[in-house]
Amino acid sequence: MKNALLIIADGAEEMEVVITADVLRRGGIDVTLGGLTGPGPVKCSRKTVITPDCALTDLISKTFDIVILPGGQPGSNTLAASSMVGQILKSQHDAGRYIAAICAAPIALKSHKIPANVVTSHPSVRKQLEEGGYKYSEDRVVVADCIVTSRGPGTAFEFALKLVELLVGVDKAEELVAPMLSKMWWLTEVMKVGKSALNESDCRRLSLYITKAREEQ
Numbered sequence: 741m742k743n744a745l746l747i748i749a750d751g752a753e754e755m756e757v758v759i760t761a762d763v764l765r766r767g768g769i770d771v772t773l774g775g776l777t778g779p780g781p782v783k784c785s786r787k788t789v790i791t792p793d794c795a796l797t798d799l800i801s802k803t804f805d806i807v808i809l810p811g812g813q814p815g816s817n818t819l820a821a822s823s824m825v826g827q828i829l830k831s832q833h834d835a836g837r838y839i840a841a842i843c844a845a846p847i848a849l850k851s852h853k854i855p856a857n858v859v860t861s862h863p864s865v866r867k868q869l870e871e872g873g874y875k876y877s878e879d880r881v882v883v884a885d886c887i888v889t890s891r892g893p894g895t896a897f898e899f900a901l902k903l904v905e906l907l908v909g910v911d912k913a914e915e916l917v918a919p920m921l922s923k924m925w926w927l928t929e930v931m932k933v934g935k936s937a938l939n940e941s942d943c944r945r946l947s948l949y950i951t952k953a954r955e956e957q
Contacts, residue, residue: 774792846874901913
């Protein structure tokens with residue numbers, strides 16, 4: 741079973757924490773919420789309180805297939821300033837394993853000097869990332885080698901489904917869509933660029949999606 745570490749600190753964006761953890765668990769991924777300051781409750785950016793599974797210090801020596809940083813403020817700034825988070829990210833990157841950050845959390849990539857060919861983020865931190873030398877994209881989810889970034893609460897489902905696709909496979913990601921009454925993340929790209937810009941695999945999936953939707957009407 742694939743496993744994931746989701747690091748939470750006071751001021752984390754609760755939608756990005758809960759949606760990501762929920763979707764990954766639906767995908768059969770073992771998700772651990774690690775509390776940056778300990779095992780006690782974390783007050784998120786909109787005052788929702790979430791209790792981590794354990795303290796992050798208890799997880800330093802454990803290996804995870806992916807480390808995930810939710811956004812929100814001041815949570816993102818806290819992650820960016822934490823030497824422990826930096827240690828975990830550097831170890832993850834050196835091993836060639838996935839790192840994912842959403843909303844304002846990609847600033848932690850900059851502060852901890854984690855390289856990526858291209859990133860996205862919440863618009864509020866775009867300038868910081870560009871000043872850090874990152875090529876910036878406004879795509880809703882960006883995958884650059886082992887670095888996955890996304891834009892905010894409104895892209896959390898697409899972000900989480902992409903992580904399931906990367907860790908478990910596209911079939912599992914597609915399997916999760918109907919029970920959640922969601923849409924496939926790649927349909928956003930269809931609407932944005934048009935079918936002619938899609939590759940053969942995406943066209944095939946779009947055709948199957950349309951056929952299934954018609955059958956269910």
